[in-house]
Amino acid sequence: MWRLLKFVAVYELRLWAALFRWIARRPVPVAAGTTRHPYIGAVKMILICLIVVSAIEIPILELMIPWRPVANAALFLGVYGLIWMIGLAATMVVHPHLVGPAGLRVRNGISLDLPLDWASIDTIEVRRRSMPPGGQTQLEDGVLSLGMASQTSIDVRLTAPLVLPVRKTKGEPVSTVRFHADDPEALVAAAREYQESAVKNR
Numbered sequence: 001m002w003r004l005l006k007f008v009a010v011y012e013l014r015l016w017a018a019l020f021r022w023i024a025r026r027p028v029p030v031a032a033g034t035t036r037h038p039y040i041g042a043v044k045m046i047l048i049c050l051i052v053v054s055a056i057e058i059p060i061l062e063l064m065i066p067w068r069p070v071a072n073a074a075l076f077l078g079v080y081g082l083i084w085m086i087g088l089a090a091t092m093v094v095h096p097h098l099v100g101p102a103g104l105r106v107r108n109g110i111s112l113d114l115p116l117d118w119a120s121i122d123t124i125e126v127r128r129r130s131m132p133p134g135g136q137t138q139l140e141d142g143v144l145s146l147g148m149a150s151q152t153s154i155d156v157r158l159t160a161p162l163v164l165p166v167r168k169t170k171g172e173p174v175s176t177v178r179f180h181a182d183d184p185e186a187l188v189a190a191a192r193e194y195q196e197s198a199v200k201n202r
Helices: 002-024 044-064 068-094 184-200
Strands: 035-037 097-100 103-108 112-117 121-130 137-140 143-146 151-163 173-179
Touching: 002 068, 035 184, 044 068, 097 184, 103 121, 121 184, 151 184
Parallel strands: 143 173
Antiparallel strands: 035 097, 097 103, 103 112, 121 151, 137 143, 151 173
């Protein structure tokens, strides 16, 4: 229970910090030469629809509930939920995928931050795929799919199977990582430049 409460508290703090950075236009600093690659495009319309519906619900509930204490509680929860969803969108904007000298970082808001150094990456290519039912994180035959809106657009084949810090893998080694980027061609082009540099410097 303590672990769960700690996780929720840390998650909330990081979400509010991301919302502040988004509003203040203060991106998280990154190493020199690092490029940012967004992925929110795949779920942008879904998030906008949820936010709009939540915003419409707030005044409707305020008018429909005749009991003041209940109406106040519903108003508080409605406003908090609305801000929370905007904060969720902010986490995806503030924490994009990163390609830099140290390697590739595959991200999903504040719930996933997977670093892969260039020495562990064999090939990286654009490959658009639709995911079968089973959630946005799937592992099958050593292939880890980290989808957005049930799709991936980049395949990363590793030089050797690795145990990655992703809960869904349950300690099983992974040989290929698939994930989504809004502009996969740009991310792959940037990654290949660093891969070539890494090979030359070995």
